[in-house]
């Protein structure tokens with residue numbers, strides 16, 4: 001066993017921890033249900049959001065140009081990056097131009113996707129993630145295990161120990177209020193020292209050139225207000241057409257993500273502060289190619305709320321790291337194959353196709369249908385391991401022919417009945433790892449019907 | 460159309476045919492009791508889902524065609540499986556959409572859905588004095604919309620509950636997680652055995668701690684998986700397909 005299944009097996013070997021992780025995430029899903037349920041027009045909102053994004057994806061080129069023009073008029077410097085390398089270099093150039101040394105960053109999955117931290121650190125620049133969860137995993141040198149709750153895989157005792165080591169908090173104290181206060185003192189210093197603040201972007205309003213950043217800790221604001229230079233990084237799909245569209249998304253985002261009515265801070269950045277400089281870096285990194293895949297472009301609507309992760313029964317029982325990609329969970333499993341169809345094919349099978357993800361998604365990404373489609377494409381491109389394609393061909397022949405089907409069914413039932421248990425429950429029979437096979441009946445339904453069903457003879 | 464004039468083709472999914480013939484018998488008997496003209500075409504095999512969900516839908520086309528050949532003559536196709544019915548309706552779109560294909564896709568129904576929507580029945584006048592936990596199989600729930608799933612904000616309803624509620628003596632237990640996936644997922648159960656079993660165990664636990672004697676569902680595939688866990692762990696719970704309950708001792 002390889003890939004997701006193997007890592008999931010490892011994750012599940014600590015049963016207690018697995019149960020704890022499932023519960024923690026399920027609690028977020030439940031909060032989301034309550035919050036969504038309090039909005040009577042919830043389903044219409046989802047539909048509206050999905051339509052707005054549909055329009056954006058169909059007219060993205062125009063909206064991007066409109067956005068750029070408006071931003072420039074606001075006195076913002078707009079940069080474009082085609083891929084991760086160009087993005088990192090652009091950021092580095094801005095940093096060098098300002099002779100900056102210290103950077104604070106508020107959470108951005110895009111910088112994660114482009115490996116910005118690592119890149120800048122190699123250039124000798126200090127980058128501090130200022131979102132509490134992000135800072136925790138940065139201390140541990142780990143990637144996020146969830147896109148909204150990056151340290152959800154850690155228990156508070158582990159955070160207590162980590163802070164004791166890194167921030168010299170009292171040993172054994174893992175009281176969340178105490179730890180948060182310690183983090184705040186630590187981060188305050190970083191904010192005050194920073195030369196440049198980097199943020200991600202939740203929404204970019206085309207008509208006004210504004211970028212909107214949603215946080216709960218206010219760390220994006222702290223960074224931006226304190227540092228003389230601010231850089232906002234966005235993927236090209238973050239566009240929304242008008243300011244009045246924003247309300248549709250803010251009503252959906254926080255409720256879907258954490259069950260809050262709205263994020264504590266919804267910050268609008270439109271122009272540089274007096275004496276300051278403001279940059280917006282717009283990144284493609286494979287997105288326009290993705291946009292061209294008509295069967296899959298729906299996934300570009302994603303607003304990164306994380307709801308599909310919290311609801312996913314597989315994610316909750318295998319953990320974020322089992323996916324081995326920057327964005328884990330259901331949405332990650334349909335994004336990863338856009339660029340790495342062969343290497344990430346296992347992710348499209350890390351789902352029971354239960355469809356819960358598609359139902360919670362605030363912008364109606366048809367996640368489980370996408371998974372199904374990816375499976376077909378992977379199979380058609382012959383990217384399966386040989387043994388798998390071969391056995392599927394045989395199954396295809398058997399199920400397509402009545403005679404072969406009847407014969408194989410009978411043979412299988414005979415074998416299950418007559419073979420010794422240790423042969424049936426062998427290592428390769430993964431069904432048998434934790435389950436019994438069904439008891440074998442005397443005859444199949446078809447055989448029964450032949451005897452008892454008064455089948456009228458027909459040709 | 461009078462009930463006796465409706466021609467019904469009975470589709471019995473492959474795993475029910477091979478391992479749970481009693482579910483096929485219960486479905487047939489129930490439909491016959493209701494005065495319907497039911498026939499089981501002998502050359503049927505499978506809906507093709509095991510292949511398609513593994514990514515090999517092209518290899519399943521022969522199986523799809525066999526299904527259409529067997530069932531195109533009927534007014535309705537009825538099956539005790541939400542998952543297979545969903546597959547026919549949703550995924551036979553890759554066949555050329557001839558009149559026959561369209562007819563079969565439109566008229567293939569899951570058993571409960573057929574009883575409620577087509578026959579307008581919700582009281583089968585049965586007695587079933589047991590504590591029952593209803594496992595809402597995903598494809599029936601979210602695909603065929605047999606009920607409102609917990610993610611959606613809408614009026615709640617459930618065709619399955621509607622049929623069972625009326626049974627004399629039945630107690631339908633409440634679950635902590637009313638519609639979480641059991642982890643079967645077809646070949647998912649084989650490719651991801653650990654996650655699949657973990658999901659199944661947690662479902663069983665939910666039913667068990669809430670006092671179910673029997674777990675029922677519209678899909679025997681979920682129940683085969685849950686039963687496999689119940690038997691391995693030697694628990695006292697039983698599984699029964701909903702057709703078996705609906706066909707049980709009439710009042």
Ligand code: SF4
Nearest residue numbers: 302303305306308361
């Ligand atoms: S796919 Fe939908 S549910 Fe998942 S993170 Fe994106 S917006 Fe949220």
